[in-house]
Amino acid sequence: MDKADSNGIESGVFNTADLEEVPHGVQRQATVLEDYQFPTHRLQDKMVDDSKVPLVIVACGSFSPITYLHLRMFEMALDSIREDTNYEVIGGYYSPVSDFYKKKGLANSIHRVRMCELACERTSGWLMVDSWETLQPTYTRTALVLDHFNQELNQNRGGIFNTTSKSKRKIEIMLLAGGDLIESMGEPDVWADDDLHHILGKYGCLIVERTGSDVRSFLLSHDIMYEHRRNILVIKQLIYNDISSTKVRLFLRRNMSVRYLLPNSVIRYIKENDLYVHETEPVKQVLDRKEYR
Numbered sequence: 001m002d003k004a005d006s007n008g009i010e011s012g013v014f015n016t017a018d019l020e021e022v023p024h025g026v027q028r029q030a031t032v033l034e035d036y037q038f039p040t041h042r043l044q045d046k047m048v049d050d051s052k053v054p055l056v057i058v059a060c061g062s063f064s065p066i067t068y069l070h071l072r073m074f075e076m077a078l079d080s081i082r083e084d085t086n087y088e089v090i091g092g093y094y095s096p097v098s099d100f101y102k103k104k105g106l107a108n109s110i111h112r113v114r115m116c117e118l119a120c121e122r123t124s125g126w127l128m129v130d131s132w133e134t135l136q137p138t139y140t141r142t143a144l145v146l147d148h149f150n151q152e153l154n155q156n157r158g159g160i161f162n163t164t165s166k167s168k169r170k171i172e173i174m175l176l177a178g179g180d181l182i183e184s185m186g187e188p189d190v191w192a193d194d195d196l197h198h199i200l201g202k203y204g205c206l207i208v209e210r211t212g213s214d215v216r217s218f219l220l221s222h223d224i225m226y227e228h229r230r231n232i233l234v235i236k237q238l239i240y241n242d243i244s245s246t247k248v249r250l251f252l253r254r255n256m257s258v259r260y261l262l263p264n265s266v267i268r269y270i271k272e273n274d275l276y277v278h279e280t281e282p283v284k285q286v287l288d289r290k291e292y293r
Contacts, residue, residue: 029113029131036135038152039128044090046161047169052088054160054169055081057206058149059176060095060133060142062245064107065270066119067262069243070094074127077176077206080235090160090171092127093149094120100139104281105249109134111273118265142175143195146203149173173203174233179210185225196224204231210242252276 030036047054057077063070074092081087096112106112109131116129132148133140140148150173153159159168185191199205209215215234219225225232243261251258253276258267270276 028117029129030135031110031131033135036132038132038156039093039130040091040157042091042126042128044160047088047090047163049088050163052086054090054171055087056090056149056153056171056173057092057176058095058146058173059093060145061097061181062101062103062106063094063096063112063116064103064105064245065112065248065262065266065275066094066116067243067245067248068260069241071119071123071127071263072241073176073178073208074124076208076235076237080206080233084233087172089126092176094127094129095133095145095149096129096131098134098136098139100136105246105276105279107275111269111275115266115269118269119263122263122265141192141195143198146173146175146199150203174206175199175203176206176208178208179215185222193224197228200225200228200231204228204233206233206235208235209237210240246281249276249279249281253279 029039043056044054057074059070059073061070078089081089094116096109096116097106099106099109107115113129113131113134120127120129130149133145153171153173159170161168185196207215219229219232219234248258248261251261252270
């Protein structure tokens, strides 16, 4: 398997993906729950620095399709964590939402999982895709998705080995989200208060600011988020990138170029499977920048 380099992710010395050839041994995700296996082929198997806290980053969303912004979010988070925290990032995961989310413009989960796999295989040496959420018989709330990662990483695998001993330690998990998703936490009837307490209190959140958003003011005004503010890290974009999956789908319907907005492997897959071209979406959804999931 394509194991993460023993020098670790944060050192910058890890197996980089070949941009032309799919790396050998990369595990494809199952399409039925009976065949599901949690992906660990790029998960760091031991700590580089025992003084740090092991962390796995999880991004939940539609990824219809995955864009370069979705990929950049992980790299921005990695930089911010290295600079401002005592975490050591040992892995990163995309968890595409299930088809039961029933949002306009949502391609079948088999396609969305595969596009995420292609993006990770061709552009990253440490990111992975987990299809568990898409294989569930009903829509799965984000809080339960994070519980699934905790089960796999800490209960089933027992955490991660220390550098100098054979003992294992617990892996922390944080949700990676854009500022628009966080602002949705203030919308009535979108998130249950119990779920917000669970996500922010037990796990924590990495928030990437988007153009025009004021995440810090929002955190100050939101009671639950302010209560858990020490578990929230706001990541400022130093080079703003507002690529939107909604706008990408619009471009595809209008026969406009999407080159340099998403990886070539994803563009090729979209064309081969004739995705998005024949779909329609409400005008309000197209004009709205917010993509909560």
